[in-house]
Amino acid sequence: MRGAMHKILSLSKEEQENGIATHSSGNFGQALALSARMLGIKATIVMPENSPQVKKNAVAAYGARIIESGNSPQSREDTLANFLKKSHATECHPYNDKQVILGNSTATQELLEEYDLDDIVAPLGGGGLLSGTLLAAHYLSPQTKVYGAEPQGANDAFRSIRDGKIHPSLQPDTIADGLRTSLGNETYAVIKEHVTEILLVNDKEILSAMKLIWERMKIIVEPSSAITLASVLKNKAYFEGRKVGLIISGGNVDLKHCF
Amino acid sequence: MRGAMHKILSLSKEEQENGIATHSSGNFGQALALSARMLGIKATIVMPENSPQVKKNAVAAYGARIIESGNSPQSREDTLANFLKKSHATECHPYNDKQVILGNSTATQELLEEYDLDDIVAPLGGGGLLSGTLLAAHYLSPQTKVYGAEPQGANDAFRSIRDGKIHPSLQPDTIADGLRTSLGNETYAVIKEHVTEILLVNDKEILSAMKLIWERMKIIVEPSSAITLASVLKNKAYFEGRKVGLIISGGNVDLKHCF
Numbered sequence: 009m010r011g012a013m014h015k016i017l018s019l020s021k022e023e024q025e026n027g028i029a030t031h032s033s034g035n036f037g038q039a040l041a042l043s044a045r046m047l048g049i050k051a052t053i054v055m056p057e058n059s060p061q062v063k064k065n066a067v068a069a070y071g072a073r074i075i076e077s078g079n080s081p082q083s084r085e086d087t088l089a090n091f092l093k094k095s096h097a098t099e100c101h102p103y104n105d106k107q108v109i110l111g112n113s114t115a116t117q118e119l120l121e122e123y124d125l126d127d128i129v130a131p132l133g134g135g136g137l138l139s140g141t142l143l144a145a146h147y148l149s150p151q152t153k154v155y156g157a158e159p160q161g162a163n164d165a166f167r168s169i170r171d172g173k174i175h176p177s178l179q180p181d182t183i184a185d186g187l188r189t190s191l192g193n194e195t196y197a198v199i200k201e202h203v204t205e206i207l208l209v210n211d212k213e214i215l216s217a218m219k220l221i222w223e224r225m226k227i228i229v230e231p232s233s234a235i236t237l238a239s240v241l242k243n244k245a246y247f248e249g250r251k252v253g254l255i256i257s258g259g260n261v262d263l264k265h266c267f
Numbered sequence: 268m269r270g271a272m273h274k275i276l277s278l279s280k281e282e283q284e285n286g287i288a289t290h291s292s293g294n295f296g297q298a299l300a301l302s303a304r305m306l307g308i309k310a311t312i313v314m315p316e317n318s319p320q321v322k323k324n325a326v327a328a329y330g331a332r333i334i335e336s337g338n339s340p341q342s343r344e345d346t347l348a349n350f351l352k353k354s355h356a357t358e359c360h361p362y363n364d365k366q367v368i369l370g371n372s373t374a375t376q377e378l379l380e381e382y383d384l385d386d387i388v389a390p391l392g393g394g395g396l397l398s399g400t401l402l403a404a405h406y407l408s409p410q411t412k413v414y415g416a417e418p419q420g421a422n423d424a425f426r427s428i429r430d431g432k433i434h435p436s437l438q439p440d441t442i443a444d445g446l447r448t449s450l451g452n453e454t455y456a457v458i459k460e461h462v463t464e465i466l467l468v469n470d471k472e473i474l475s476a477m478k479l480i481w482e483r484m485k486i487i488v489e490p491s492s493a494i495t496l497a498s499v500l501k502n503k504a505y506f507e508g509r510k511v512g513l514i515i516s517g518g519n520v521d522l523k524h525c526f
Contacts (some may be wrong), residue, residue: 265524
């Protein structure tokens, strides 16, 4: 939401009038749709056919136009490119965009205004939220260590940083559906320069942390958010006795099993 | 939590040293256990055998002693009475207690400090939370109307106010397990004098409101809390165009179906 809102606010008046468009399987599409409605701007969201119904419903309820694509990353991109050719809308990438990254960074800015922290952990998928976290900590609290938490079944960023080049996320297999995407050149550069370490967590550990947050904090978070707590519980030796901040973003869970 | 904490703080030093005890199927037991631990005081909670495991676990985790009773209200009371005979602990009734009611009233005090409200709706079981809500509104914002939301399957308070005498809750049948109890003389007196109206809601309406809160506010509330939103959605003609505050308390839900 922070990234989407900041991106729209950074556009010129004319660009804003022509509307914005993105492809997103979920949270970012909702955030862009809601930000656009709050600012009175047209939004078009390309969503894969297999997106959870709860996410499609939310995007539609926020007043955005939905265009369905196939389920492959290529099909999403082609569908968005076709739309952009026929309209004057500005593309807004969900994470590989400096303005989106800067918007995301405000979460960490606010966290650091309130607390002195030894460590911060952010979820790692395409890298937009982690990049914002890294930049805010670097400028506002340089002694704070920042970790990325990534699913073992979608560990392309871990391998990319290890090998010094971007590995695409080819066959991600994880319940954390917001973290299946590949790094972009913008996020790769920030993460490579600033991250302390990337912590890998499996789906069982993610679900266990998610249940703990639901039961004790009474907040509904999705697996892609709970992964930060999971990574701390898995690596107690890193964090014991230290003051740790966790970035949590997104609670889009299909609740049909609960009711 | 507010009621439990205020009750303990109102005791003398000597009473505090002798500890406190209550019978509670759930939320109040947890609240008293946690309040007592925060203040360094011994707590004993009588819980019926059929209490949800998640509630027993939480009480135990807060360091209180649990004594199991049978499942009938009579068995709970007898078990507590037996314990009180053998100890010097002070009994703390979950709702029929002026200090508990005053503690509960602080939720409404804070709400009214932040918002001017036309109406407030509070859940209605034993009447402790509604009584606190009524007293706070009466003294701090007398023009605000205060409603109680009660399950249709446990409508003893509705019938008690209608008939001018306390009807016990004999065979309550509702998913809102925190609202199955009967009024006490303290809560009956406050409600009779101040309540605008008692709104009855069925279990289907409660569950539908609960799902909406989970999905859109991302807060885990239990049926006994969601009932306030359910009563507003059911009675739109009462609340349309008005500024309405909802009292929500308790998110103890067994999440085993969700995971």
